[in-house]
Amino acid sequence: MNPALFLHLMSIESRRLLSYRVDFWLTMVVSLIVQVIVVWALWTAVFAESGRDIVGGWDLHGILAYGIFVFLMGRIVRGGDLQMEVATEIYDGSLSRYLIYPCNYGLTKYAQQLGNIFPDILQSFLMALIVLPFMGTSTTVDLNFTGILMSLPSLLCAHLLFYIMGLIPQMVAFWADNVWSLSVMMRMVTMLLGGGALPLSLFPEPLQTLLAWMPFRYLFEFPTLVLLGKVGLEEWITGLAICLAWCVVFLLLTIPVWRRGTLRYTGVGI
Amino acid sequence: MIEVKDLRKIFQIHKKPPGLAASVKSLFRRDYVEKVAVAGATFSVGEGEIVGMIGANGAGKTTLVKMLAGIIHPTSGEARVLGYDPWEKHNDLRRQISLIMGQKAQLWWDLPGADCFELLREIYQIPRPTYEASLRHLTEMLQVESELTTQIRRLSLGERMKMELIAALLHSPRVVYLDEPTIGLDITTQKSVRDFLLSYRKDHAPAMILTSHYMEDIERLCERIIIIREGELVYDGSLQRVIHEYAPYKRLTVHLSRSTSATMEREILDRLGEVVEEQAGTIVMHVPRDQVTSAAAEILRKFDVQDLSIADPEISEIIELLMGGREKTTP
Known part of the structure; x- marks a missing residue:
């Protein structure tokens, strides 16, 4: 796919989403308020009950920062309303139009996904600006410019991995009419094992070691830890390499599933 | 091809x-x-x-x-x-190649036609001058120049189909x-x-x-x-x-000066062909193709005819007949 087309697809998708102005502001305000309340209520209670200053390597303000930033990162990694786009297009036959276009379907959808997260990036940035002044100082996190710069490639890799990982469950739609349950399951599993709900340092040691080699951690926890200055350069490079390796693995798994799936595709109706 | x-x-x-x-x-x-x-x-x-x-x-x-x-x-x-x-x-x-499906919109619902066409230009790698000339020509022919900036979902069905046609033919x-x-x-x-x-x-x-x-x-x-x-x-x-090959009959329409209620007159018509419609002095008949001339002559001779016309049956009738159970045939 030529770069101009890729950028054009991205831009069109962003423009489409930004045209829904009410939706843009409402989603941002409501989701931010809910997340701040949940994170604050949960962790202040945990720290108060335990009577400790440090839990799993985090102080209270540090883990509050993690809770807020992993939420903002997660919004970008998961993207907006295109999470089930491939499954929906297979189900309702809209895939047909892409099959006659002289361009790669997977790249087309990825370009649209990237365009789709632009409003999320904008929202997350605005939300971070709102929340930052109210964050207390922490001894366990260090939010600085280097961390912000290093988090950008981590975020991009996480987004790519989430997209490719999501393709196989979505392509089950070639065989089954409704794959919504698979999507919910994937969301739950990635949230829990990816550190979207709580830092993986709170998990038992053997599970942490295992998760370090699994793809989930690189979706949410890794880019957030990088942003909060908790990842050194060597660990950052290793993390990116593992994340990209999983991208390749899932891509290689996706290709035969796509080939077999399109053989079954009916385009809806006879 | x-x-x-x-x-x-x-x-x-x-x-x-x-x-x-x-x-x-x-x-x-x-x-x-x-x-x-x-x-x-x-x-x-x-x-x-x-x-x-x-x-x-x-x-x-x-x-x-x-x-x-x-x-x-x-x-x-x-x-x-x-x-x-x-x-x-x-x-x-x-x-x-191109595919237009009347029952399924293929353009991007939330985008105006102009944006959809611009995206298709990129997809099909159409050189800018060719694209602009082609778009101008197609929009003028279909008279939708003023609708190019309207979101597809806000267009009428007819306008939407015209946009679909343009989208499908932009790349010639x-x-x-x-x-x-x-x-x-x-x-x-x-x-x-x-x-x-x-x-x-x-x-x-x-x-x-x-x-x-x-x-x-x-x-x-x-x-x-x-x-x-x-x-x-x-x-x-x-x-x-x-x-010619699959319509075994011609359609004979006769306008009479008076209605043909008499049993004898009706018997004559039934002998010449199949009466498919009869009302207020107008009779429509299916007559075997090879007998149509003699049938017309006999009707003119025996009835008080105001007007008579002979035509092939409607194509839809023949096609219905074929879809109903004829054997396969090729030229």
Whole structure:
């Protein structure tokens, strides 16, 4: 796919989403308020009950920062309303139009996904600006410019991995009419094992070691830890390499599933 | 440009009986039936030819078109479109074909036409000057210049179909599949779409396959038709030949000075042919083609006739007859 087309697809998708102005502001305000309340209520209670200053390597303000930033990162990694786009297009036959276009379907959808997260990036940035002044100082996190710069490639890799990982469950739609349950399951599993709900340092040691080699951690926890200055350069490079390796693995798994799936595709109706 | 040989498509369809018990049962075990959508189609379409594909709902027309567009794979058989195997999805082929589905919008719902076309320019890699000239020409012909900045979802059905046509023809395809392009449109828009397609054919000479339930589309656009019945091609030939060869009768319309209630007069008419309509002194009859002259002469001789006309039956009647159960025939 030529770069101009890729950028054009991205831009069109962003423009489409930004045209829904009410939706843009409402989603941002409501989701931010809910997340701040949940994170604050949960962790202040945990720290108060335990009577400790440090839990799993985090102080209270540090883990509050993690809770807020992993939420903002997660919004970008998961993207907006295109999470089930491939499954929906297979189900309702809209895939047909892409099959006659002289361009790669997977790249087309990825370009649209990237365009789709632009409003999320904008929202997350605005939300971070709102929340930052109210964050207390922490001894366990260090939010600085280097961390912000290093988090950008981590975020991009996480987004790519989430997209490719999501393709196989979505392509089950070639065989089954409704794959919504698979999507919910994937969301739950990635949230829990990816550190979207709580830092993986709170998990038992053997599970942490295992998760370090699994793809989930690189979706949410890794880019957030990088942003909060908790990842050194060597660990950052290793993390990116593992994340990209999983991208390749899932891509290689996706290709035969796509080939077999399109053989079954009916385009809806006879 | 399109060569099809013994193309077959069989779908496996999940049978779901009504009721809650059946739904629960289907969670554990499902029954499937085979549906033959296309049963061995063989035909070809040349440059500049518009072939009308006619058949009842579910006859297999759309399935055939989807296979030739490379959207679905056949169960067996061969097809070559511009020398390519369509389901191999070569980009060289995809740049030269187009599909318009009247029942399914293909443009981006939330975008204005101008944005959709710009995106298609990138997809098909159309050089800017060619694109601009082509867009200007197409929008002028279809008279939608003023609607280019309106979101597709806010357009009327007719305007939307015109935008779909522009989107499908911007890259000047050499093969065009039109699946019910005039469905749901008012008579004026149907006519403008037909005129537009004829003009496009004149300028670009593409191979076109058109499916439609409107006989007006077929009669105006196609010299050749293919009739499909339950997945089988039952007729492939010229529109004129279908009338001459498959209409065993002519339509005789007689206007009499008075009604023919007398039993004897009615007996004469019944002997000459089949009376299909009779009201207020007007009789419509189907008369065997080889007896039409003598029948007309006898009617003129024996009745007080104001007017008499002889015509071929409606094409739709003949096609209905063919779809009802004639054997397969090719020219």
